[in-house]
Amino acid sequence: MADALTAAYALRLGDDALILSHRLSEWVGHGPELEEDIALANTALDLLGQARLLLACAGEREGRGRDEDALAYGRDVLDFSNLLLVEQPNGDFAQTMMRQFLFDAYAVALWPRLSASRDEVLAGIAGKAAKEAAYHVEQSAAWVVRMGDGTEESHDRAQAGLDLLWPYAGEIFEADEVEAALAEKGIAVAPSALREHWQARVGPVLEEAGLAPPEGAGVRTGGRQGRHSEHLGHLLAEFQFMQRAYPGARW
Amino acid sequence: MYTQGLNQAVEEGGPEDAELLARFQAKIDREEKIEPNDWMPEAYRQTLIRQISQHAHSEIVGMLPEGNWLTRAPSLRRKAILLAKVQDEGGHGLYLYAAAETLGISRAEMVERLLEGRARYSSIFNYPTITWADIGAVGWLVDGAAIMNQIPLCRCSYGPYARAMIRICKEESFHQRQGYEAISRLAEGTAAQKRMAQDALDRWWWPSLMMFGPSDAESPHTARSMRWKIKRFTNDELRQKFVDATVPQARLIGLEPPDPELRYDEESGHWRFGEIDWSEFNEVLAGNGPCNRERMAARRKAHAEGAWVREAATAHARKQRRRTAMAAAAE
Numbered sequence: 001m002a003d004a005l006t007a008a009y010a011l012r013l014g015d016d017a018l019i020l021s022h023r024l025s026e027w028v029g030h031g032p033e034l035e036e037d038i039a040l041a042n043t044a045l046d047l048l049g050q051a052r053l054l055l056a057c058a059g060e061r062e063g064r065g066r067d068e069d070a071l072a073y074g075r076d077v078l079d080f081s082n083l084l085l086v087e088q089p090n091g092d093f094a095q096t097m098m099r100q101f102l103f104d105a106y107a108v109a110l111w112p113r114l115s116a117s118r119d120e121v122l123a124g125i126a127g128k129a130a131k132e133a134a135y136h137v138e139q140s141a142a143w144v145v146r147m148g149d150g151t152e153e154s155h156d157r158a159q160a161g162l163d164l165l166w167p168y169a170g171e172i173f174e175a176d177e178v179e180a181a182l183a184e185k186g187i188a189v190a191p192s193a194l195r196e197h198w199q200a201r202v203g204p205v206l207e208e209a210g211l212a213p214p215e216g217a218g219v220r221t222g223g224r225q226g227r228h229s230e231h232l233g234h235l236l237a238e239f240q241f242m243q244r245a246y247p248g249a250r251w
Numbered sequence: 252m253y254t255q256g257l258n259q260a261v262e263e264g265g266p267e268d269a270e271l272l273a274r275f276q277a278k279i280d281r282e283e284k285i286e287p288n289d290w291m292p293e294a295y296r297q298t299l300i301r302q303i304s305q306h307a308h309s310e311i312v313g314m315l316p317e318g319n320w321l322t323r324a325p326s327l328r329r330k331a332i333l334l335a336k337v338q339d340e341g342g343h344g345l346y347l348y349a350a351a352e353t354l355g356i357s358r359a360e361m362v363e364r365l366l367e368g369r370a371r372y373s374s375i376f377n378y379p380t381i382t383w384a385d386i387g388a389v390g391w392l393v394d395g396a397a398i399m400n401q402i403p404l405c406r407c408s409y410g411p412y413a414r415a416m417i418r419i420c421k422e423e424s425f426h427q428r429q430g431y432e433a434i435s436r437l438a439e440g441t442a443a444q445k446r447m448a449q450d451a452l453d454r455w456w457w458p459s460l461m462m463f464g465p466s467d468a469e470s471p472h473t474a475r476s477m478r479w480k481i482k483r484f485t486n487d488e489l490r491q492k493f494v495d496a497t498v499p500q501a502r503l504i505g506l507e508p509p510d511p512e513l514r515y516d517e518e519s520g521h522w523r524f525g526e527i528d529w530s531e532f533n534e535v536l537a538g539n540g541p542c543n544r545e546r547m548a549a550r551r552k553a554h555a556e557g558a559w560v561r562e563a564a565t566a567h568a569r570k571q572r573r574r575t576a577m578a579a580a581a582e
Contacts, residue, residue, distance in 0.1 A: 022322065025330070028337055029318035030549065032557025034311065034345055041338035048334060052327050069326050093560050149570060150563025157559070242325035242383060249441050251325040251383075251433075 006119060007061035008081070008178045009188050011071070012224055013110075014054030015082035018072060019232070020103060021047035022239055023090055032093050039139055043100070046132040053125045073243035077226065077233050084223040085168035087232045091161065094154065097143040098161035101205070104137035106172045109197035110189055118186040141205045148209025155210065162206070163214045170219035172198065267292055279480050284410035287353040295479055299409050300354050301370075302481065304361040307347035308372035310340045311365075312546050316380040317389060325383055332429055333386060339422045346419065350411040366551050374532065375462050377540030384437050384444075384451035390430015392452075392459040392497065398423050399493045400463065403483035431500060438504040445505075452501060453509045460524070461532045463490040491521055498522045 024044035031037030055068040066074070085103060090096045111130035117123040147158035173195045175183075182188035206212065222228065242251070271290050278285065285291055317337050324330035348358045364370035375393050380386060401423060404416040437448035464486040467473060476482035484492075501508055512525035534540065 018327075025321045025334060028321055028334070029314040030553045032553070032560035034341060034348075036557075036560070037314070038338055038341040038345065041334055041341065045331060045334045045338065048327065048331050052331070055327075072327055093557070146567040147560075147563050150566040151559070153559050154563030154566075238322050241323050246325070246441070246443060249325075249444055251329055251436060 003061040003063075005178055005182055006122070006187060007058045007063075009182055010054045010058035010061060010122065012081045012178070014051050014058055014071075015080050016086050016103075017047040017054060018051035019080070019082045019235065020086040020100075021045075021051060022235060023086065023099075024096075026090055027096065036093075043136050043139070046136070050125065050129045050132070053128075057121050057125065069243070073240045077228050077236065079226060080228065080232060080236075081224050081226060082232075083168065083171050084220055084229055085165065085171065087223070087229060087235060088165060088168065089231055091164070092157055094147050094157035095161040095164065097140050097147065098158060098165050100136070101140035101144045102165055102169050102202070104133060104140045105198050105201040105205075106194060107133035108137045108201065109194040113189045113193070117188070122187065137201070141201075144205055144211070145209045148206070148211045158209065159211050162211050163217070166213050167217045167220045171221040171223060174221055174224065176224065276478075279408045282480075284413065285408050286410045294475075295481075296354050298476065298479075298481060299412065300351055300356050303347055303351040303354075303412055304356070304364070305371050305373070307344045307351060307361065308365045308370055309376065310344035310347065312372040312376045312550060314340050315546055315549055316376055316378070316542070317386060319380045320383060320386050323383070324386075329433065332433075336390070336426050336429065339426070343419050343422070346415045350415045353411045362554070366547075366554055368547070371536075373462065374535045374540060375458055376546060377535050377543045378454070378458055379542050381454075382447045382451065384434060384447035385455070387430050387434030387437060387448065388451035388455040390426050391434050391500070392430075392455045393462070394423050394427040394430060395497060396459045396462040396493050398427055399489045399496075406480070406483060408480035434506075435504045438506055449506055452506050456508045456510070457527065457531070458535075460490055460494070460527055461529075463487070463493070465529070465532075466527075494522045494524055495520075
């Protein structure tokens with residue numbers, strides 16, 4: 001049975017995981033240390049696994065015969081609904097880990113709650129993602145602290161990453177009719193309900209790292225509605241190249 | 252992924268205790284493992300350091316040509332497989348560096364030797380991955396050739412290396428099957444996909460055969476490595492084994508290795524193949540392959556750009572230790 005709301009919700013979460021996974025995969029082979037290279041690949045792989053399950057779920061609920069690949073490779077910028085945060089470029093390792101931490105702090109708030117969803121498929125995906133996110137946030141929080149506390153250079157780089165990315169964090173807690181309607185039915189988690197948990201995770205880590213959010217930075221939003229930054233188009237140009245160049249081929 | 256160090260010369264050290272040497276050789280002859288704290292001839296130690304570190308470097312540099320397609324994999328399934336594979340290669344590198352460290356050299360020193368151009372890695376990674384089919388070909392042919400080399404290393408006389416190789420071989424054989432499956436899909440696909448697959452075989456075939464190293468006649472250290480059971484088969488034996496296994500796989504999916512002299516010899520049961528162009532091998536080894544400069548530049552760039560990250564981690568750990576000590580003193 002087609003269920004446009006659940007399809008849209010699963011697609012949002014799936015797009016977050018897909019785009020962030022892609023960004024992390026850009027690092028592989030170029031990390032600052034072998035262990036970190038492996039960790040970045042591992043996180044990218046976890047996120048890709050989440051994305052595949054969520055996109056497959058979205059395609060089924062949509063009921064138009066689109067599978068995970070049709071959704072991943074067949075849409076243009078306007079139809080992607082990921083957070084602006086995850087499409088921001090890698091920058092240096094500080095920027096990448098700050099982006100990861102701000103996202104992971106959201107993921108560890110979201111997934112355990114969504115695992116109680118009345119939608120069994122979403123609940124199952126969330127249960128799996130919750131375990132993975134717990135590892136991810138441990139890793140990214142540890143790096144935020146190391147960099148903030150480490151050397152003058154690492155502190156400055158971490159602060160610059162935070163300054164750059166902080167404006168994108170507000171979007172995490174925005175809700176429109178999709179989340180509102182589904183949250184009422186016990187299917188989705190209301191994003192506004194996550195803010196407190198997110199802050200409880202982010203605040204102490206930034207404090208331990210000696211980093212402070214920028215003041216008066218404003219909030220950048222629009223990703224959920226397909227209003228993206230310039231970066232997403234370039235990402236998709238690379239990501240979708242093969243499917244665009246060889247339409248209909250099986251791989 | 253693969254070891255080219257087997258034939259590199261290591262000078263015999265000064266006179267070593269004949270009795271120790273005899274006991275060492277007897278142990279190897281009994282198929283017992285040599286462990287890190289056991290006495291070993293200096294040339295054995297240096298041969299292994301060179302071989303294991305080259306193997307580790309190959310894993311790390313090998314992440315680059317495959318990583319080249321991570322952001323362009325043609326389906327989410329293929330992207331997941333490739334991510335997992337490249338991550339495995341990183342894990343192999345880590346494993347192998349750790350095995351080499353048991354011989355008394357640090358990973359930092361090994362990495363420095365690589366970045367300064369004093370240590371080698373497998374020449375195969377100096378070839379480019381131009382199309383998606385190359386990812387299939389690398390798994391099928393390069394990992395396939397690597398396995399031929401590596402299975403005997405699971406019985407290598409040096410314990411830590413042999414044990415590392417057991418796990419690595421399991422993963423490599425998985426990669427080989429994934430690569431063959433990927434290129435099979437292309438071979439049964441559209442005309443454009445078939446063209447891509449045959450082109451990849453055309454380009455990777457000869458370099459894969461070269462992965463086994465020079466022919467036995469040109470490989471003066473084979474005898475000693477075999478006596479020490481670091482090496483169990485000669486380069487030519489392993490190369491023949493690879494060709495025998497791979498030609499039928501290619502033909503099964505309608506691809507043809509680029510060798511007009513390739514023919515099956517009923518009498519011996521082996522596939523006979525044409526002369527390898529060793530001048531190409533030597534050119535790539537000398538640094539003049541298609542991607543030698545790019546690969547080393549990428550490794551140096553990652554290392555240089557990661558310096559502040561490693562310094563930050565060290566500085567933070569130092570501060571933490573000091574804080575802990577001060578807290579303890581205050582109690």
